[in-house]
Amino acid sequence: MAEMLFNPYLELIFDEHFCFLTGDLTNEKMSVFPQWLMDHFKFGDEKIEMMDKTKSYTYADLELPCSPKVKKAFDELDLKIQEAYKDGYEGMATLDEELVFQWSGRMVYGLLYYEMLYERDRLLRLGEDFKLSLALRERFGQFHLMLQSIIEPVSFVGKKPWSIAIFPLKYSADIFSYRDDAINLMFSFGVNGFGFIASLQDAGIIGESQKDILDKMKGHVLHPIQFEELYARFHYSDYILQYKPEFNIESSENGITIEALPIEGTAEKPIFGFWDENIFAQLLSNYWSVYGIEREDILRFQKPPLSFLENPYSKEFIKPETITLPF
Structure with missing residues (x-):
């Protein structure tokens, strides 16, 4: 079919x-x-x-x-x-x-x-x-x-082809935040009340790679700068993904089923390539420019890179209410 x-x-x-x-x-x-x-x-x-x-x-x-x-x-x-x-x-x-x-x-x-x-x-x-x-x-x-x-009659079975994360988000009431990367099939959407990030054809691997921070976020209402950082993580992860997502697509008289196949890396070629903090900081600074934060502010001399999602030393989630930047 x-x-x-x-x-x-x-x-x-x-x-x-x-x-x-x-x-x-x-x-x-x-x-x-x-x-x-x-x-x-x-x-x-x-x-x-x-x-x-x-x-x-x-x-x-x-x-x-x-x-x-x-x-x-x-x-x-x-x-x-x-x-x-x-x-x-x-x-x-x-x-x-x-x-x-x-x-x-x-x-x-x-x-x-x-x-x-x-x-x-x-x-x-x-x-x-x-x-x-x-x-x-x-x-x-x-x-x-x-x-x-x-x-x-196209249905999705087993492992889904996408990574989608939905979370509470605080914005000023009339602000609408939207980003996309059409070629790489990525999307983010944020308004006052909620936001979501979608990697539409990654076989779920990016969501799995960010599971630790997504778990830490639960129960918190994100600050917009945390939302931007999370999307930057998804976006950069897509950039360094070293395997092409594969899908099992089967046709029958009842329709088509689509299942994402597991992605398994090797010691010689892991699932994701090297995470280059210099490149990530450049990407992140593009998203944080509205706050006046530049690449040099993220890559601090003799300090871990700046993050509003995790304390760079303890790796604890940074509570949104402690962030004093506007929203």
């Missing part, structure tokens, strides 16, 4: 008249970012740049061609998320992870779709063919298949 489902990465089909998820001919569109979210936080008119920084759109401009069936499915999902959102962390924490995957996956895939369109059109102007490596075609094609679970 997997062979029967639309996969735009086989022929690199990205066209405004073909539904992004089913390939059906259509004239309908849906927003990449949920309309209620843009209305609530009033960011529809704000600019978002493509990866190479030469092209930008407003968030409201970003739309995906979709069939009526797909639009209806995502509208229904939006209602579920919106209802959970009203109850803050307690509401979000009760959601099935698959719903969080589909909801965040819609936004990440939408941005990925626009990256594909931009690159295709850029090469077309140069008289060149649009190509993707086989590795990227496989990765994005698998992600697209997983996202089709919202409308097709």
Whole structure:
């Protein structure tokens, strides 16, 4: 059955008249970012740049061609998320992870779709063919298949393909924090009440690598600077992951099942490469720039690197209420 489902990465089909998820001919569109979210936080008119920084759109401009069936499915999902959102962390924490995957996956895939369109059109102007490596075609094609679970009998069994962490978070009431890395399929979302971080196709290995700090966080309402540090840890872990996540995908007359396969390292090649504090500090300083914290403040002479998640000496979790920075 997997062979029967639309996969735009086989022929690199990205066209405004073909539904992004089913390939059906259509004239309908849906927003990449949920309309209620843009209305609530009033960011529809704000600019978002493509990866190479030469092209930008407003968030409201970003739309995906979709069939009526797909639009209806995502509208229904939006209602579920919106209802959970009203109850803050307690509401979000009760959601099935698959719903969080589909909801965040819609936004990440939408941005990925626009990256594909931009690159295709850029090469077309140069008289060149649009190509993707086989590795990227496989990765994005698998992600697209997983996202089709919202409308097709695609189910996840055993070990899930993603790492998703949801936690209480304190922000000023009108602040909405969002980060993504569409190429590496990562997403973070934070508002007053809760936040979540999703690595959408890591076979769960990044969540496992951060289990110690995630366990220490339990029962605490994170300060935003801790949220940014946690996402930086997830993001950098993805960067140094030395194995490609693999999935067992099986088709039957009843549908498709997807199971993430365990990732096992060796002494010669561990699961993660060397954690370079210099590179991590540079990444973290990008996220902490709003607080005026620079790389030199993180890498302190003859001291452990600065952290707001763990005491560098005792490794105890730093209680959010002891952090005096604004939120």
